[in-house]
Amino acid sequence: MAAASLSIRAFHLPSRNRPDSNCIRKTFLQSPFLRHSPALPALYSTGTEATTYTRLPPKEDCQLDPSLLISAPSDVVKLGESTVTAGDYRPKTKLRRSRGLVEERVAVDEGEEGFLGRESGEADEIVSGEGADGAEDVFSDEEVEAPDFAFELDENGEILEGDGKKGVPAIMRCFDRAKIYVKAGDGGNGVVAFRRERYVPYGGPSGGDGGRGGDVYVEADGSMNSLLSFRKNIHFRAGSGGHGHGRNQAGAKGEDVVVKVAPGTVIRESGKGGVEGEFLLELVKPGQRALLLLGGRGGRGNASFKSGTRKVPKIAENGEAGTEMWLDLELKLLADVGIVGAPNAGKSTLLSSISAAQPSIANYPFTTLLPNLGVVSLDHDDAMVVADLPGLLEGAHRGFGLGHEFLRHTERCSVLVHVIDGSSEQPEYEFDAVRLELELFSPELSEKPYIVAYNKMDLLEAYEKWDSFKEYLQNRGIDPFCMSAMHRQGTHDIICAVHALLQKEKAKKEEKAGWNDYENLNHVAEAIEKQRRVSLSDFEIFHDNNSDTWHVNGAGIQRFVQMTNWRYSESLKRFQLALEACGVNRALLKRGVKEGDTVFVGEMELIWNNENEQEGAPRSKKLISESVRWPQLVERDDTSSRWQRNE
Numbered sequence: 088m089a090a091a092s093l094s095i096r097a098f099h100l101p102s103r104n105r106p107d108s109n110c111i112r113k114t115f116l117q118s119p120f121l122r123h124s125p126a127l128p129a130l131y132s133t134g135t136e137a138t139t140y141t142r143l144p145p146k147e148d149c150q151l152d153p154s155l156l157i158s159a160p161s162d163v164v165k166l167g168e169s170t171v172t173a174g175d176y177r178p179k180t181k182l183r184r185s186r187g188l189v190e191e192r193v194a195v196d197e198g199e200e201g202f203l204g205r206e207s208g209e210a211d212e213i214v215s216g217e218g219a220d221g222a223e224d225v226f227s228d229e230e231v232e233a234p235d236f237a238f239e240l241d242e243n244g245e246i247l248e249g250d251g252k253k254g255v256p257a258i259m260r261c262f263d264r265a266k267i268y269v270k271a272g273d274g275g276n277g278v279v280a281f282r283r284e285r286y287v288p289y290g291g292p293s294g295g296d297g298g299r300g301g302d303v304y305v306e307a308d309g310s311m312n313s314l315l316s317f318r319k320n321i322h323f324r325a326g327s328g329g330h331g332h333g334r335n336q337a338g339a340k341g342e343d344v345v346v347k348v349a350p351g352t353v354i355r356e357s358g359k360g361g362v363e364g365e366f367l368l369e370l371v372k373p374g375q376r377a378l379l380l381l382g383g384r385g386g387r388g389n390a391s392f393k394s395g396t397r398k399v400p401k402i403a404e405n406g407e408a409g410t411e412m413w414l415d416l417e418l419k420l421l422a423d424v425g426i427v428g429a430p431n432a433g434k435s436t437l438l439s440s441i442s443a444a445q446p447s448i449a450n451y452p453f454t455t456l457l458p459n460l461g462v463v464s465l466d467h468d469d470a471m472v473v474a475d476l477p478g479l480l481e482g483a484h485r486g487f488g489l490g491h492e493f494l495r496h497t498e499r500c501s502v503l504v505h506v507i508d509g510s511s512e513q514p515e516y517e518f519d520a521v522r523l524e525l526e527l528f529s530p531e532l533s534e535k536p537y538i539v540a541y542n543k544m545d546l547l548e549a550y551e552k553w554d555s556f557k558e559y560l561q562n563r564g565i566d567p568f569c570m571s572a573m574h575r576q577g578t579h580d581i582i583c584a585v586h587a588l589l590q591k592e593k594a595k596k597e598e599k600a601g602w603n604d605y606e607n608l609n610h611v612a613e614a615i616e617k618q619r620r621v622s623l624s625d626f627e628i629f630h631d632n633n634s635d636t637w638h639v640n641g642a643g644i645q646r647f648v649q650m651t652n653w654r655y656s657e658s659l660k661r662f663q664l665a666l667e668a669c670g671v672n673r674a675l676l677k678r679g680v681k682e683g684d685t686v687f688v689g690e691m692e693l694i695w696n697n698e699n700e701q702e703g704a705p706r707s708k709k710l711i712s713e714s715v716r717w718p719q720l721v722e723r724d725d726t727s728s729r730w731q732r733n734e
């Protein structure tokens with residue numbers, strides 16, 4: 088007779104609900120700290136109203152981001168250099184920033200008190216959706232001088248490279264990322280209760296089941312156009328389910344939590360070690376709602392364990408712990424058309440001449456620091472949203488200059504307008520260099536349909552080079568347009584061509600059945616549930632040679648351990664039976680487990696016990712069920728949390 092069983096040695100059950108405070112702190116420190124712009128306009132505006140897309144930087148970006156300071160190789164020729172003089176690099180305009188921004192930056196520098204406050208959950212925790220939008224920022228506007236961080240130039244007017252102050256300061260970047268923590272509610276525990284009523288002898292078990300934990304949803308809120316609301320609130324926890332009660336009363340369901348994001352937000356699981364996490368979903372249309380995490384199942388009460396042979400079950404389950412996750416949110420612009428090109432090419436001028444947007448225009452590179460949006464109204468009651476992006480430098484795909492920070496926004500644009508500075512020394516070279524940057528950044532981006540707009544035709548040097556440029560492009564199968572954005576000449580043809588291209592693209596997309604209202608947005612929750620609900624027999628065993636311990640891992644088993652309420656002795660029996668039934672014992676014996684070996688099943692530590700095993704005894708099903716010798720609970724050593732066997 089084989090008598091192989093596992094006896095419990097110690098509990099290492101996960102502490103539910105409580106993420107490591109260090110982890111919170113660390114993550115908070117890492118999380119983008121979005122700044123508030125005093126007046127954030129709507130992403131889309133109607134009619135000819137133009138919109139300026141403005142976001143201000145996070146605290147952590149007060150310092151230069153080393154990734155932006157990658158030195159370009161010395162032999163690289165900067166785009167647009169021919170039209171730029173050294174003095175031109177100095178910002179001539181004032182930057183609009185909020186006083187709140189400056190004040191908060193001081194708060195960060197002064198110490199970590201603010202973060203400690205967060206650790207204790209004073210400000211950043213949201214339970215059951217309360218206070219999600221409670222944070223209000225009241226910042227006053229202030230015109231501040233552009234900081235003197237611009238660019239260090241050499242005597243030729245080129246951007247110097249190589250030390251920390253070179254390149255483009257991170258302070259100018261567009262901030263539309265956030266890192267948040269979401270947790271589905273834990274299921275409530277089931278209870279053991281018996282019906283006690285006059286004239287009802289042996290009333291039977293009546294312990295109710297625990298309630299299901301609250302779910303976590305994400306919703307695209309049309310009134311939001313940034314991820315600023317995550318500046319203060321980054322933790323979102325759904326409510327736990329209520330515990331069951333006597334008289335067969337089930338616990339209440341936990342409250343759901345809805346995380347509201349701006350339309351256009353891409354949601355990824357947080358990556359580790361700088362690696363981008365797995366893409367989960369994106370919400371594009373206002374009102375779209377996705378079920379992200381399903382609340383934990385409520386534990387069963389003893390009434391649910393009643394059976395023909397088991398009339399007095401003294402067993403109940405814990406509620407299932409809700410799934411938790413860190414998410415990276417990223418907001419991408421939702422423009423139809425993106426204007427790209429080298430710095431100083433006239434991109435902003437084009438936007439200002441075709442829409443009512445009023446982006447800053449000046450004769451130096453990087454006038455545009457953040458993307459500008461404009462709505463272009465067409466005669467036939469149609470409008471398209473056009474984004475003017477900061478200029479692209481060579482090396483932009485590696486983070487040099489500003490453009491890289493915004494290139495990802497163009498991924499959402501259906502059509503690109505590539506503006507060429509006709510007055511540059513070599514417009515053909517400029518064209519090729521920017522195309523290469525787009526290709527290097529993302530092949531998908533370079534495959535987007537585009538229109539080439541040769542600008543500054545009113546200038547003689549541009550006019551003279553037009554024919555050769557046109558021929559150069561035509562030889563490559565591209566038909567460029569020429570214009571003078573400043574004098575609004577030739578821009579109408581460009582708008583019409585862009586519009587026609589856009590319509591074509593939209594028709595193509597519809598054919599491909601892209602976004603539609605019937606799309607299943609709950610696939611994340613479904614996939615997680617599927618993963619959690621795997622069978623108990625789906626496990627892996629490995630032996631850790633260093634510690635000489637066995638480990639039985641499997642999502643099903645781990646969940647079973649977590650839901651077992653060890654206060655009830657019958658739970659131990661059930662656990663042993665489950666291990667037998669799902670083949671853990673057999674698999675361990677096959678792998679050569681020995682008497683006294685430590686075995687971890689999920690997070691539970693057990694000792695292998697086969698003291699009654701007879702050599703060579705066959706292990707049939709019958710023998711196994713007879714042979715299991717259940718450990719009996721007699722005493723609990725509080726100091727070591729060890730369960731001991733009755734000998």
Ligand SMILES: Nc1nc2c(ncn2[C@@H]2O[C@H](COP(=O)(O)OP(=O)(O)OP(=O)(O)O)[C@@H](O)[C@H]2O)c(=O)[nH]1
Pocket residue numbers: 428429430431432433434435436437447448449450451452453454455456476477478479542543544545546570571572573574
């Ligand atoms: N003569 C002439 N100058 C133009 C034309 N279009 C733009 N400019 C000038 O070119 C300079 C740069 O124009 P912007 O619109 O700021 O160029 P940009 O591409 O947005 O530049 P960045 O934002 O710095 O990348 C400004 O001085 C404009 O007045 C044009 O059609 N003709």
Ligand SMILES: [Mg+2]
Pocket residue numbers: 434435436446447448454455475476477
């Ligand atoms: Mg510009």
